[in-house]
Amino acid sequence: MRTLDHPERDEMRLDTVLAALADPIRRHIACRLNSTDDDHACATFELPVSKSTSTYHFRTLREAGVIRQEYQGTSIMNSLRKDDLDARFPGLLDSVFTAQNIEGGAAVISA
Amino acid sequence: MRTLDHPERDEMRLDTVLAALADPIRRHIACRLNSTDDDHACATFELPVSKSTSTYHFRTLREAGVIRQEYQGTSIMNSLRKDDLDARFPGLLDSVFTAQNIEGGAAVISA
């Protein structure tokens, strides 16, 4: 079974988390994981980029500590590390999602 | 009198604001403007970079809408656009400052 590295809660760096969330595609992924409670495979996101670029964005989020990725057969189940993020940087995630909703409205990913 | 361009409240982009705050030097500037109420000239920050690099970071913050810069003689008075930011992206700034304090503790700018 393949496994993937995740930072511990107290290893999360604000620089990295903010940089991860500064990208519209990655924010879209995080928002979507936040709004529905279940896990999602990478492929279900229909991002406007190639598969290899998707991998890159998911990895960036995982390495920042924003999402958790776990293999399940040939797929990866992605979930938001909301508890960990909230414990480490209280309120940050919520304020970003709120901001995203305010600004984005319908725009989603026009990038 | 020289003047500097600032985005309107509703022109502020989440991408840009998050990218601005993702840099430790810029976050340091913003945090310091937040913790003391008065305006500050650029030179009072003693950043660990050259003068031209300072200019670049201050400009990045201003163009994102995070700070306001106004000439006063040969100096520039910098202030945090807290009201505007809070109106546009409620809670965002505070959660970033909280996160900065949690993580940074004493570190300030070790970058």
Added chain:
DNA sequence: CTCGTACTTCGACAGTTACCGTACTACGAA
């Protein structure tokens, strides 16, 4: 008017980021 101070502008540069396509691996199903 001349000088110093405070900041900007410019060009250069190294490093990083976001992106792609091709080739690959790991797993489940047939």
Added chain:
DNA sequence: TTCGTAGTACGGTAACTGTCGAAGTACGAG
């Protein structure tokens, strides 16, 4: 065991970022 699906790894690339120093500008003070 062979095939399809899901995602990774790699090499390349264009654009962006953070940095510098040198030269320039705008203002206040003398």
